[in-house]
Every structure is written in structure tokens, then in C-alpha cells.
Amino acid sequence: MKTFRNFRGRLMMIVMTLFFPAGCSLEEDDPRAREPISGTVTFDGEPLKDGTIQLQPATQKEGVAAGGMVSDGHFAIPRAEGPVPGKYTVAIYAAASPTTSGSAEQASPTAPTPRTRKSIASLRGVIPTRYNIESELTAEVKPGGPNSYAFNLKK
Numbered sequence: 001m002k003t004f005r006n007f008r009g010r011l012m013m014i015v016m017t018l019f020f021p022a023g024c025s026l027e028e029d030d031p032r033a034r035e036p037i038s039g040t041v042t043f044d045g046e047p048l049k050d051g052t053i054q055l056q057p058a059t060q061k062e063g064v065a066a067g068g069m070v071s072d073g074h075f076a077i078p079r080a081e082g083p084v085p086g087k088y089t090v091a092i093y094a095a096a097s098p099t100t101s102g103s104a105e106q107a108s109p110t111a112p113t114p115r116t117r118k119s120i121a122s123l124r125g126v127i128p129t130r131y132n133i134e135s136e137l138t139a140e141v142k143p144g145g146p147n148s149y150a151f152n153l154k155k
Contacts, residue, residue: 032064032084035141038076039149041092043127047073048153051094051127055083055139062086063141070094083141090137092151094127127153 037055041048051070057063063086068077070092077083130136131153141147 033143034064034079034082034084035143035145035147036077036079036082037066037139037141037147037149038074039151040073041070041075041151041153042073043094043153044155045152048092048094049073051092053077053151054091054093055088055141056091057083058087058089058138063088085141085143088139088141089135090139090149090151091132091135092127092137092153093132094125096126128155 041051041053048070049072052067053070053075054065054067055063056065062084064084066077066081066083068075068081125132131151137151139149
């Protein structure tokens, strides 16, 4: 009985080894024709040091959401994680750096403690809401590309 159990276990391992790789390729199994995208982001003429970029479909009927990191003014989203062709609303975020200079709010005698001020500042971020929460930015992803974009943001 014990040898039959070992044989059955080995047989199952062989069967899984033969069939498992054929069904694991996410890129081949994804029925959507995703596209890689890349580009640059500047803020007040300087490359955005660190941030994120998100693409949300303009309508529910087209596209899939995609996003990636912005580093030293550049972003690249590979095909496997990229959007499908269509129109998108683009949102760009960047957290405030800890060295950001003080504001009038911070100078107030009733202002929050320094620790609270830092977390409030980082939540607000440095990018105006017209580029993220209330984004005016758009992009159209085309099949076969090139899908390279330049976003020049201003205060």
C-alpha cells in the first residue's frame, strides 16, 4: 500500500510538471493587447525625482488601469503591466520631501506638532491636484506604438 502511495505521488508530480508550464504564461494568456509605455515627467522645468504615474481608462468600456514609478524624470511600464489601446486620464503624484521649506501654516502658534506637520505635508504632496486628483492630463495609447509621452507640469 505504501509503494502505491509513493508511485501515485510521483505520477502526479510528473503530470503536473508536464502540464503546469503550458498554462502559466500570463502574457500569452492575457487576451488584452497590452502596450508598453514610457516617457518623461518634469515639474517646473526639473525632472521629477520620485513619484508615481497612473493611467485610468477615460470610459469604462475601454482600457485597463496601469501605473508605474517615476524616477529621475523617467517612467516605463512594460507590456505585461501596460494599458491596452485607448484613451486615458493620467494622474501623477509625488510626496513632499522632508526638506521642504516651512509654510505660513507651520509658523502658526496653533499649528500641529512637527511630526504631524510632516505627515500632513507628505499627504498633500508637491504636485497640484490638477495633475492627479482632478487631473487635466490625458494620453492615448495606440496599438503598436510608439507610446512615449512627455508631461511638463507647472505649479
